[in-house]
Amino acid sequence: MAIKYGRPIELREVARGTGAVVPHALDLTVRPRRNRKAEWARRMVRENVLTTDDLIWPLFLIDGNNKREQIASMPGVERLSVDQAVVEAERAMKLTIPCLALFPYTDPSLRDEEGSEATNPNNLVCQAVRAIKKEFPDLGILCDVALDPFTSHGHDGLIADGKILNDETVAVLVRQALVQAEAGCDIIAPSDMMDGRVAAIREALDRTGLLDVQIMAYAAKYASAFYGPFRDAIGSAKTLTGDKRTYQMDSANTDEALREVELDISEGADMVMVKPGMPYLDVLRRVKDTFAMPTFAYQVSGEYAMIAAAANNGWLDGDRAMMESLLAFKRAGADGVLSYFAPKAAEKLRSQG
Ligand SMILES: NCc1[nH]cc(CCC(=O)O)c1CC(=O)O
Ligand SMILES: [Mg+2]
Structure with a gap:
C-alpha cells in the first residue's frame, strides 16, 4: 500500500468518471482541505487543546508592601510584594489556573557565598x-529549589576553587526544600541540576512526614541563553560569574536528556520538566514518549521576551503567537506549561468559553 495509515489509495481506484463537472477541476479523490473548510469542521478534527488546567504561572517576589516593579526585559511582568502576590493568587483562582510558581528577588544585602537565605524559614x-x-x-x-537567587556569585550551588560542589550543594538544597515544604509548598521543583538531589530531597521530605509533597524535577534543563531576562528579574544577571555549563545540560544533546529524566524518576520525581521550551520540543516529545510521566515544559523568560518584544513592536500578533506557542507544547506531549503568559492566556481561553 502506498500509505501506512489512513485510506489505502490503491483500493480507491474506482472509476472517477471522465470529464470533470467543474471546468479545470483536478481529478483528486483526496482533498485534505475539506476538513478545514469551516471553524466547526476544524474543531471536529482538532487533535490537541490548551485549557487553563495546563498552565503554571511563575511569579517574582520582592520585599516590601504594596509594591510592584516592572521588569524591563520582560514587558508585562512585575516583581510583587507578598500582599500583591496574594492579589495575583486570587486572579489565578478566578482564572482556574491550578498552580503558581514562586521566585524571589533577594535583597543584595541578604546574598552571600553560601546562599544562606535559601534556608531561612x-x-x-x-x-x-x-x-x-x-x-x-x-x-x-x-x-x-536552587541557590542562585541567594548567592552573591549567582550560581545554583556552592563553589570552592572555582568549582561547583555537588554533594555539599545537595545538603543545602535539602534544607531549602524542607523550609519551603514546611511553609506549605505543594510541589518542590529542584532546578539546580546537581546529581542526586531528587533522591536526597525525597528522603528528607519522607523522613519529616511530608509524604504528600510532590517533586517536579527540572530533569532536562539546558545551559541556555534564553534565561537572560529571568536573571534580570531575580537580580543575578550582573553578579553571575562565568556560566552554568558544568551542571546544566549541553544544548547539543538529547540522549543525555533521557538519562537525566530516567535518573530523576528512579529517585522519586512525581513529574518531570524539560527546559527551555520552544527550542527543545524534540526533547519534550522524546521524554513523553519514553517515560509516559506527567511531563512539563518551561516556556522561559527569553521565550516570553521574544514574543512580547516583537508584539510590542507590531512585528507579530502577540495574542496569536502566545496561543500558538502554548498549543505547540501540548502537541509535543506536554501535560502542562510554566509560562509568564499564563494569566493572559487563561483570560483569552475563558473569554472564548
Ligand atoms: N536555577 C534557577 C532557575 N529557575 C528557573 C530559571 C529560568 C527561568 C526563566 O528563564 O524563565 C532559572 C535560571 C537559571 O538556571 O539560570
Ligand atoms: Mg540530574
Missing part, C-alpha cells in the same frame, strides 16, 4: 507561600 518565598496558602488553600504552589 522566613525568607521571602516562605512568607509568600504562607500568605497565599492562608487565603487560597486550594491553589497549588510550586517552589523552585
Whole structure:
C-alpha cells in the first residue's frame, strides 16, 4: 500500500468518471482541505487543546508592601510584594489556573557565598507561600529549589576553587526544600541540576512526614541563553560569574536528556520538566514518549521576551503567537506549561468559553 495509515489509495481506484463537472477541476479523490473548510469542521478534527488546567504561572517576589516593579526585559511582568502576590493568587483562582510558581528577588544585602537565605524559614518565598496558602488553600504552589537567587556569585550551588560542589550543594538544597515544604509548598521543583538531589530531597521530605509533597524535577534543563531576562528579574544577571555549563545540560544533546529524566524518576520525581521550551520540543516529545510521566515544559523568560518584544513592536500578533506557542507544547506531549503568559492566556481561553 502506498500509505501506512489512513485510506489505502490503491483500493480507491474506482472509476472517477471522465470529464470533470467543474471546468479545470483536478481529478483528486483526496482533498485534505475539506476538513478545514469551516471553524466547526476544524474543531471536529482538532487533535490537541490548551485549557487553563495546563498552565503554571511563575511569579517574582520582592520585599516590601504594596509594591510592584516592572521588569524591563520582560514587558508585562512585575516583581510583587507578598500582599500583591496574594492579589495575583486570587486572579489565578478566578482564572482556574491550578498552580503558581514562586521566585524571589533577594535583597543584595541578604546574598552571600553560601546562599544562606535559601534556608531561612522566613525568607521571602516562605512568607509568600504562607500568605497565599492562608487565603487560597486550594491553589497549588510550586517552589523552585536552587541557590542562585541567594548567592552573591549567582550560581545554583556552592563553589570552592572555582568549582561547583555537588554533594555539599545537595545538603543545602535539602534544607531549602524542607523550609519551603514546611511553609506549605505543594510541589518542590529542584532546578539546580546537581546529581542526586531528587533522591536526597525525597528522603528528607519522607523522613519529616511530608509524604504528600510532590517533586517536579527540572530533569532536562539546558545551559541556555534564553534565561537572560529571568536573571534580570531575580537580580543575578550582573553578579553571575562565568556560566552554568558544568551542571546544566549541553544544548547539543538529547540522549543525555533521557538519562537525566530516567535518573530523576528512579529517585522519586512525581513529574518531570524539560527546559527551555520552544527550542527543545524534540526533547519534550522524546521524554513523553519514553517515560509516559506527567511531563512539563518551561516556556522561559527569553521565550516570553521574544514574543512580547516583537508584539510590542507590531512585528507579530502577540495574542496569536502566545496561543500558538502554548498549543505547540501540548502537541509535543506536554501535560502542562510554566509560562509568564499564563494569566493572559487563561483570560483569552475563558473569554472564548
Ligand atoms: N536555577 C534557577 C532557575 N529557575 C528557573 C530559571 C529560568 C527561568 C526563566 O528563564 O524563565 C532559572 C535560571 C537559571 O538556571 O539560570
Ligand atoms: Mg540530574
